Amino acid sequence: MNIEKLTLKEKASLLSGRGNWFFRGLPEHGLQEIIVADGPHGLRKKVEPGAQSEYKDSIPATCFPTACAIASSWDRALIGTVGDAIAKEASAGQVSIVLGPGANIKRSPLCGRNFEYFSEDPFLSGELAAAMIKSIQTHKIGCSLKHFAVNNQEKLRMTIDAVVDERTLHEIYLAGFENAVKQSKPWTVMCAYNRVNGKYASENHYLLTRKLRDEWGFDGIVISDWGACNNRVEGLKAGLEIEMPYSGKHNPESVVQAVESGQLPEAILDTAVERIYDVMSRTAPDPSVQIDMEEHHLIAREAAADSIVLLKNESGVLPLKPGDRIAVIGEFAVNPRYQGAGSSRINPTSIDNFLEQIRADFPGAPFAAGFSLDRNNKNEKHLAAEAATLADAADKIIILAGLPDDYESEGFDRADMKLPAEQDRLIQMLCDTGKPVIVCLSNGSPVEMPWNNDASAVVECYLGGQAGAGALADIVTGRVNPSGKLAESFPVKLEDNPSFKWFPGGPLRVEYREGIYVGYRYYDTAGVPVLYPFGHGLSYTGFEYSGIKLTRNGWEIEVSLNVKNTGSRRGKEVVQLYITPPEDDGKNKGSLHRPVKELKGFVKTEIAAGEEAAVSIKLGFRSFACYDPQQKLWVAEPGIYTIHAGASSADIRQSAEIRIESGKKNNTPLLSSEKAADESDYIKLRTNSEIIHVISDKSFEGELGRKPPVNLLPETYGRTTTLSDFQQTFTGKILMRIAMRAAREQSKGIENSAGMFEAMAKEMPLRAMPQFNPEMVNIEMVDALLLTGNGHFLQGLFALLRAVKKLKTDLKEEL
Ligand code: BGC
Numbered sequence: 001m002n003i004e005k006l007t008l009k010e011k012a013s014l015l016s017g018r019g020n021w022f023f024r025g026l027p028e029h030g031l032q033e034i035i036v037a038d039g040p041h042g043l044r045k046k047v048e049p050g051a052q053s054e055y056k057d058s059i060p061a062t063c064f065p066t067a068c069a070i071a072s073s074w075d076r077a078l079i080g081t082v083g084d085a086i087a088k089e090a091s092a093g094q095v096s097i098v099l100g101p102g103a104n105i106k107r108s109p110l111c112g113r114n115f116e117y118f119s120e121d122p123f124l125s126g127e128l129a130a131a132m133i134k135s136i137q138t139h140k141i142g143c144s145l146k147h148f149a150v151n152n153q154e155k156l157r158m159t160i161d162a163v164v165d166e167r168t169l170h171e172i173y174l175a176g177f178e179n180a181v182k183q184s185k186p187w188t189v190m191c192a193y194n195r196v197n198g199k200y201a202s203e204n205h206y207l208l209t210r211k212l213r214d215e216w217g218f219d220g221i222v223i224s225d226w227g228a229c230n231n232r233v234e235g236l237k238a239g240l241e242i243e244m245p246y247s248g249k250h251n252p253e254s255v256v257q258a259v260e261s262g263q264l265p266e267a268i269l270d271t272a273v274e275r276i277y278d279v280m281s282r283t284a285p286d287p288s289v290q291i292d293m294e295e296h297h298l299i300a301r302e303a304a305a306d307s308i309v310l311l312k313n314e315s316g317v318l319p320l321k322p323g324d325r326i327a328v329i330g331e332f333a334v335n336p337r338y339q340g341a342g343s344s345r346i347n348p349t350s351i352d353n354f355l356e357q358i359r360a361d362f363p364g365a366p367f368a369a370g371f372s373l374d375r376n377n378k379n380e381k382h383l384a385a386e387a388a389t390l391a392d393a394a395d396k397i398i399i400l401a402g403l404p405d406d407y408e409s410e411g412f413d414r415a416d417m418k419l420p421a422e423q424d425r426l427i428q429m430l431c432d433t434g435k436p437v438i439v440c441l442s443n444g445s446p447v448e449m450p451w452n453n454d455a456s457a458v459v460e461c462y463l464g465g466q467a468g469a470g471a472l473a474d475i476v477t478g479r480v481n482p483s484g485k486l487a488e489s490f491p492v493k494l495e496d497n498p499s500f501k502w503f504p505g506g507p508l509r510v511e512y513r514e515g516i517y518v519g520y521r522y523y524d525t526a527g528v529p530v531l532y533p534f535g536h537g538l539s540y541t542g543f544e545y546s547g548i549k550l551t552r553n554g555w556e557i558e559v560s561l562n563v564k565n566t567g568s569r570r571g572k573e574v575v576q577l578y579i580t581p582p583e584d585d586g587k588n589k590g591s592l593h594r595p596v597k598e599l600k601g602f603v604k605t606e607i608a609a610g611e612e613a614a615v616s617i618k619l620g621f622r623s624f625a626c627y628d629p630q631q632k633l634w635v636a637e638p639g640i641y642t643i644h645a646g647a648s649s650a651d652i653r654q655s656a657e658i659r660i661e662s663g664k665k666n667n668t669p670l671l672s673s674e675k676a677a678d679e680s681d682y683i684k685l686r687t688n689s690e691i692i693h694v695i696s697d698k699s700f701e702g703e704l705g706r707k708p709p710v711n712l713l714p715e716t717y718g719r720t721t722t723l724s725d726f727q728q729t730f731t732g733k734i735l736m737r738i739a740m741r742a743a744r745e746q747s748k749g750i751e752n753s754a755g756m757f758e759a760m761a762k763e764m765p766l767r768a769m770p771q772f773n774p775e776m777v778n779i780e781m782v783d784a785l786l787l788t789g790n791g792h793f794l795q796g797l798f799a800l801l802r803a804v805k806k807l808k809t810d811l812k813e814e815l
Helices: 008-013 066-070 077-093 124-138 167-184 205-215 231-240 250-260 266-282 293-305 354-359 380-391 420-430 468-477 520-528 687-693 697-704 728-749 754-762 768-772 781-791 795-813
Strands: 035-039 094-098 142-148 161-163 188-191 221-224 307-312 326-329 395-404 437-442 459-462 509-511 530-532 543-553 556-567 571-580 597-608 611-619 626-628 631-635 641-647 651-660
Touching: 008 266, 035 687, 066 077, 066 124, 077 094, 077 124, 077 293, 124 142, 124 167, 124 597, 142 205, 167 626, 188 205, 188 768, 221 266, 231 266, 231 641, 250 728, 293 468, 326 354, 326 380, 326 459, 326 571, 380 420, 395 420, 420 437, 437 468, 437 728, 459 468, 520 687, 520 697, 543 641, 543 651, 556 571, 556 597, 556 641, 556 651, 571 611, 597 611, 626 728, 728 754, 728 781, 768 781
Parallel strands: 035 094, 094 142, 142 188, 161 509, 188 221, 326 395, 395 437, 437 459
Antiparallel strands: 307 459, 543 556, 556 611, 571 597, 571 641, 626 631, 641 651
């Protein structure tokens, strides 16, 4: 394609998708359109090319374990194998770009989309995202690393402004993206819906250009999340190449006009077009690829089995022994919950169910549903009584519990961290029988476990994909030795979570007051007990660590140690490296406050019974560095650091010390402490764990380097007003009624999706209406409606008539 031969209009046309699932081509100039599809744990490709229907009718594809599950494998190679399989399915379906993986941080257990993300830790998230991207892209299928950045909640996701200090931004919310971009060079990055420090991610030059391209060397294209583009011209200037989906003629036209009026240098448009052409030319799906779907199902099963986390196993109740009289209880045993709701929902090629799977080993194992997934179940007593009868005759009770589909989803956050009360009551009742109870959980994010002390075993399956139930059977029977480790902490109760007081914020902003103290960084630093710590997971065998040794060559530091399998079964162990910064003994006064330890390396290794393996993990400058916002640099402070090798963040087995002389990029002591001096709440955290919930304005201001911005909605309605706020007006009320009807319509045929579509519609900014319905609404109509809502009713009405006429004409003209 010769860019010089393109008209302005042709160039601008490439900046928007075609429909929902295509990057537009210019066939007359030799550029063919390409297909994109979700992501991230399997393929969701529409049956008919160009079909607009959002969540229905995708071709059957293997549903691999969701990110929350596979993250617990801590296994880069395994994720690579899954990535290969996804890429092959994409290739066969002529899909050029897979929309995933997601590297957002699990700030709160309540985020409705946690099931699509890997971890609360940026190092782990980045490593796993990189593994997936590398494997998919070797097949000439691109990835879209998403949602860049600071998209950690579903509440008001299209408008919320994440107020986060620069240090936290770098160390927690960007670090995973940075790592994945540098290591695996994704061909596309998807920008998030939300604002970050006042600017929409889709027009955030700091994120899209300064960080992503200039500092991290990104050489692909940025695409918008679906409907995330706020102002097309501003977006383009900031580094947003493609707006998805197609939202009508307004945006491409605004780019043409901006160039013509001299507001936008044409060179910016040309660069974007060159990048788009370059990325589209890299992709080469091969429809002749042969796929064995049964083999992919087996890959999904192995991946799920290696991801299951054995949280608790008292008196060796697991694995089951042949001859054990088991009772299987729980609706999920016949009606599994194996994936999450929303854009990642896959139409699976087949679905395992636990009852069938376990009956292959325990023929005729009795089953009772025990509870209902219906929130208004009137039958609780009866179901519980059936379960009790079954339990009576059993030696071991296996209960499959978890979060029903409509409890966690894209589009809204969870209301609390609890299982449905009916399930908690049932589990407690079964535990009270005195028989060993094995609780197996299906959920996308942590739950409180009030019965934890009374259960004999707890198995965290997360959402394990279509073969998850077979994998669970492999684990409980001992065919597979569990090796999953938590990629997130399980707090005892929601209130213990450091973001509890600040999540999800609103109406305009959400403050990240807990700063860098996310997940175990907080629990460990403040000494808050957790139910299950980050990195925790049991095995049916045991591992002994010995002989930690450091070899150093400048900033290349190799940590080696021996791990011995001391039990009688083959098993896999995840060795985790944490780093503790130099002690604050007064001499370090003036240094930045830091968490007591942070994950900086890990490796998963398989060891035969009785054997010993040598493992080695590399560390570098960044393993020791923190981000100094004043100097805008990563700095490793001089001092003695401790390197810990552990089986979890709370189970450190070996430690060694290392002296770091000075930071690579800077030798001067850190300065930013002037304001973070001793009285800062962040320093008090070490002695007062509660302080996290009352971080003062002054302390937060110290981190932010400015006053926290006001959190009030503007007085007049604008394009970014949500439908739910606009509902205060007469026009808004009518619009809301129409939107609710449309949401109900959309949810038809998709189980338990009404809540999601309703939440999405309510929180949609008005400017997104044309983005999702370009055939029915244009931006001129939105502006007209806004006029009516802002007290200019007649003027608005006339504008509306003009807008309708324009839409009709526009629809006749092809872009
Ligand atoms: C989601 C993205 C997804 C896109 C396309 C959006 O609503 O946030 O993750 O890739 O839709 O389905």
